[in-house]
Amino acid sequence: MTHATCVTLEGVSFQLPDGSPLFSDLNLHLDQRHTGLVGRNGVGKSVLARLIAGDIAPTTGRCLRTAKVYYLAQHITHAPGQTVADLAGVQLIINALERIEQGSTAPADFDAVGEQWNIRQQLLDQLARNNLGHLTPLTPTSQLSGGEAMRVALMGAFMSDAELLILDEPTNHLDREQRLALQAQLSHWPKALLVISHDRELLETMTRILELSALGLASYGGGYSFYAQAKAQKQSAAKQQLAHAKLERNRQEQRLREQAEQLERRQARGSKSASSRNQAKILLGRQKERSQNSSGKWQQHQQAAREALSVRVRQAASQVERQQAVFVYAPTTSQHSAAHIAELVDARLPYGFEPLRTLSLTLSRGQRVALLGPNGCGKSTVLKVLAGQVPIPAGQAGVHVKTAYLDQHLAMLNLECSVLEQLQALNRQLTESELRTRLAQLGLGAEQVNRPCAQLSGGERLKAAMACVFYAEQPAQLLLLDEPDNHLDLVSLLALENMLNEFTGTLVVTSHDKRFLDAIGITHKLIASANGWLSTAF
Structure with a gap:
């Protein structure tokens, strides 16, 4: 069966601003097949996606496009004054439509509208269909949660008239139900698709997998399981x-x-x-x-x-890929800590849905709890209360051990400083050489550890934050992890799973990746339901 080609790469190379090569001599035909793109953090997947979309030009070689391409980046930025319509990519069309309604006969306005005369109603229908009916086209994006922002951005991608969609880590910040809904929607997408992801369930639904590595681009037929076995x-x-x-x-x-x-x-x-x-x-x-x-x-x-x-x-x-193994040292924990290391007694959460505003919880040494529920239900708030970052207006909250909190926005990182500088401030016992070794084993080499964190990729930033949490001078006995699997490449994700299995302390983690939770030995679930928080054995 033949497939019409949408994009062709011929001898494409790309150099970073400092002149170092990111990848070279890439050749590729993208067609109607639904394709997953995988590779290590920092190898250049997002750069390749932007190059295919035409956002940037190759250093050498050429990129030929015979189809309209829509690219959705993994990091959604919130510009001042940006609205839901802006994020969905339809505000310019709405503006042109309004000028026409006011009497404009400018050809540019008609070209902007094209055949999308009912774009405003389409946007409202999509918001309602995606359970976002509380939003309007004029809602500021600064008021959206990470999951809501991603869902609005995805709506814009599907509403576009693109013949090739490029989605960069689209399941990040989506809860379990939304991930399954996205998989179903993509399965019915009739046109070309390129998905950059580490989500193994999503990759399983792809027709083929492309891997970008130091060896170049390799193509594998089938989904993730076939790719893993074939590779x-x-x-x-x-x-x-x-x-x-x-x-x-x-x-x-x-x-x-x-x-x-x-x-x-x-x-x-x-x-x-x-x-x-x-x-x-x-x-x-x-x-x-x-x-x-x-x-x-x-x-x-x-x-x-x-x-x-x-x-x-x-x-x-x-032909042998030189993959550096990723290794994460598990924080050592005291075996003499109290059996009960944290309690919430009728703790009143500062915000959230009313049935979920009150929580009683006891954490025991060695317990491994998965916080489950839809986006916006208060999972992150529970972690922040346990971390001591958010006070409760009523009830009791007590934590009796050293705690480390890794939030999904990586707020602990100073983006203007390097990870080495920040880690040295957190651990004065280890020498610079020892810290560099641990960072290298985590997959952050000499170049990455000296760069400002703002210049790191999403996966590299997450590794930097992990290092600051796991390698602090005083080891944590309670780890609070808010979607730690976001942005990690598959090799690093497996390393994180192995590390968490070695960790002997108490763990509370939020994640929408069922495979990840299955792999880290969860013992209990705390589930957000319509009747409040439910605690059960895993």
Whole structure:
């Protein structure tokens, strides 16, 4: 089955402002198939998406577009005065429509409206259909939650007349129900689609997976499971081929050494025989010259053979992806802390839905609690109360151990400072070298740890915040994590899962990723329901 091509990349390369290459010589055909794009944090996925959309130009190569492209970035910015209609991308159309209604005959206004004469009603219908009927086109985006902002932005993408949608981490900030709704909506999207995501459930629904790595772009048919299996097999075969090439090089070099030794022995015997027969000096000289010429040609032959073997090894090695393992040290915890480490007794939350405004909760040592519920129900508020960041107007709240809180907006980070500077202020016991090592094991190399955090990618910022939480001088015995799986690449997500499984303290976490929660050994659930907070075993 053939598919019409929407975008073609030919020999595309991109350099960062400091001149360092981000990726090079990429070739790609994007067609009607629904495609997932995966890769490590900082490898250039978002840059590639912007390049495909035409927001930026490649350093070399070219990008050919035969279709209208709509790009939704992973970070939704709230400009002063921005409204819901702006975020949905329809405000300019509405403005043109209003000018026409007031008598404008400008061709530019009619071109802006096109066939979308009922755009205002379409927006209102979409808001109602997505349970956002409390919003209007004029609602300031500063009043929206992260989930509401993403849903409005997604509405704009689906309302556009684009033939290729590019969605960058679209499930971030969406709750479980909204993620499933997005999956269903994408499954019915009849046009081309490129989704950048680490959401394994969403990636499972894709027709093919593209992976961007140091080796370039690789295409795998099928969803996430097929990709993971195919990649593992491909890397295993590449490693076997490399091992075989190295073994063959060693064998050939041994044979070349043996042949060289045999040649030396023959030459030595020939020289001795000629000398013993008292041959004339001129004949001996000619024989020596022939021997030297023969030896020189043999050495050239040996060098060429060794170079050919080395080329085969380098070619085999180039197919093996050099992925640096991500490792996160689990904070050490005291085994002598109280059995009950935190209590909320009839705690009155400062805001939220009335049935969820009052909460009683006891946390025990080693307990692992998942806070579950739709966006806006108060999960983050509960974490902030436990972290001591939000006072309660009534009831009791007590936490008896060292607590670390990682909020989903990463407010702990000073975006003007580097992660190394911030971590040094939090831990004066470890040397700079030790801190650099831990950051490197987390996937933040020498370049990233010295940059202002504002210049890091979303995944790199999350790793920086994780380092500040996990590697502080006083280890936390209670970890409060608000959607920690957002923005992490798949390798880093697996590392975080492993770290949390090693953590022996108490954990309270919010996440809408069922696979992530299944992997970290949750023991209890605290669920936001219409009748209040319900606590059950996992």
